[in-house]
Amino acid sequence: MNQNLNDADIMKRVCAGDFLLFDELVLRYRERLLRFAWSKYGRQVAAEDLVQEAFLAAFAARETYNPTFAFSTWLWTIFLNLCRRHYKQQIRQPREMVRSSFSASEDTVIPEPSSSETPLQAVLKTEQFELLTMYLAELPEVQADTLRLRFFGGMKFTEIALTMDCSLSAAKIRVKNGLLQLAHRFSEDTASEGDVS
Amino acid sequence: MNCDEAFDLITHPTDHQCEELQWHLQLCPRCRQMQETLAPALSSFHQLLDASSEVDEHANHYSDLQQSTDHEELPAFPAAGKPFLSAETVRMAEQAATRLSAETDMNRKANSPAPLKSSHKRLMNAALILMAGVLMGWGISLEVPESSVPGAASAPEGKQSCVWIAQRDEISRPAVRMDKSSVNSVVLSCVACHLQSTAE
Numbered sequence: 430m431n432q433n434l435n436d437a438d439i440m441k442r443v444c445a446g447d448f449l450l451f452d453e454l455v456l457r458y459r460e461r462l463l464r465f466a467w468s469k470y471g472r473q474v475a476a477e478d479l480v481q482e483a484f485l486a487a488f489a490a491r492e493t494y495n496p497t498f499a500f501s502t503w504l505w506t507i508f509l510n511l512c513r514r515h516y517k518q519q520i521r522q523p524r525e526m527v528r529s530s531f532s533a534s535e536d537t538v539i540p541e542p543s544s545s546e547t548p549l550q551a552v553l554k555t556e557q558f559e560l561l562t563m564y565l566a567e568l569p570e571v572q573a574d575t576l577r578l579r580f581f582g583g584m585k586f587t588e589i590a591l592t593m594d595c596s597l598s599a600a601k602i603r604v605k606n607g608l609l610q611l612a613h614r615f616s617e618d619t620a621s622e623g624d625v626s
Numbered sequence: 627m628n629c630d631e632a633f634d635l636i637t638h639p640t641d642h643q644c645e646e647l648q649w650h651l652q653l654c655p656r657c658r659q660m661q662e663t664l665a666p667a668l669s670s671f672h673q674l675l676d677a678s679s680e681v682d683e684h685a686n687h688y689s690d691l692q693q694s695t696d697h698e699e700l701p702a703f704p705a706a707g708k709p710f711l712s713a714e715t716v717r718m719a720e721q722a723a724t725r726l727s728a729e730t731d732m733n734r735k736a737n738s739p740a741p742l743k744s745s746h747k748r749l750m751n752a753a754l755i756l757m758a759g760v761l762m763g764w765g766i767s768l769e770v771p772e773s774s775v776p777g778a779a780s781a782p783e784g785k786q787s788c789v790w791i792a793q794r795d796e797i798s799r800p801a802v803r804m805d806k807s808s809v810n811s812v813v814l815s816c817v818a819c820h821l822q823s824t825a826e
């Protein structure tokens with residue numbers, strides 16, 4: 430039944446006190462955020478933590494949500510900001526993630542990769558995914574993030590532009606340039622494999 | 627469909643094989659070339675997405691099972707009032723909401739003037755593209771604030787600046803490492819293509 434509600438309606442009801450309904454939003458976006466996070470951080474705990482923190486932040490700041498913009502855009506904006514902050518903290522000093530009392534229930538939402546593996550995680554463990562992740566990491570961060578948002582986040586270019594606070598054409602150019610560089614890398618790989626054989 | 631829309635579909639995570647796009651690709655050699663150039667990267671993304679969407683159902687089933695068993699002990703979200711996040715993170719989320727509100731308001735206002743007839747709109751687009759090309763190509767500065775330049779940072783949806791022209795600027799930036807020959811061949815040909823399909 431909840432599947433019929435759109436994100437804005439769910440947020441409206443969450444704001445009215447139906448907190449458990451927020452779970453539906455977690456179900457809708459968790460996988461995409463995780464794909465993004467895993468492609469950026471690998472299978473580190475930080476990836477799961479950042480996804481979790483993004484949902485928590487959206488939940489905590491729910492009163493400021495405004496249905497004039499998409500919930501997904503807001504969630505991704507929060508998540509990207511968290512990723513950037515995480516990156517800066519990593520550079521300054523490896524620091525323990527902000528953990529919350531909610532993190533005790535983390536396992537109910539995001540299965541731990543170590544304990545039991547989901548089929549999605551199995552796909553993300555493939556050599557192909559690792560190769561893609563590696564090549565993405567070689568790109569400038571904004572370019573790689575734009576590609577991740579487009580493909581792993583399944584976002585429209587207008588949403589990417591809003592999330593990354595850039596123009597629509599900048600979002601498209603980042604995707605195109607990123608793809609060109611990735612394509613070049615993949616082609617190099619194929620060529621060198623051909624040389625060996 | 628113009629080449630901009632074709633690019634949206636070529637890079638679409640799920641609709642990249644739709645009929646409309648195939649039609650456009652048959653008729654537009656430039657976009658076809660673009661797709662072929664990007665193919666190694668695109669296929670990697672698409673294969674992974676196809677594979678993970680096949681298992682999504684299982685994953686959802688898995689997490690549903692997990693939740694149904696765990697829910698009895700712990701709710702998925704805490705009752706209101708429990709401390710759970712740093713104030714800084716919540717503030718960041720609030721600021722994001724404020725920014726998105728302001729930007730969607732701005733876009734809405736920019737989109738509100740009476741819609742032009744589609745033929746007029748196409749001519750306008752073609753003129754804007756030409757003008758942008760002239761300005762960028764010749765490096766003329768009119769000393770106009772960026773926000774009032776057509777196709778500048780705040781360009782709303784529906785008045786897209788030409789990606790293929792803007793690309794030339796991007797290529798010239800030293801930070802961007804690219805295979806120039808392949809980029810140029812694809813991109814520059816698309817400028818002409820895009821002009822044609824927008825003005826037709």
Ligand SMILES: [Zn+2]
Nearest residue numbers: 629632654657
């Ligand atoms: Zn085309």
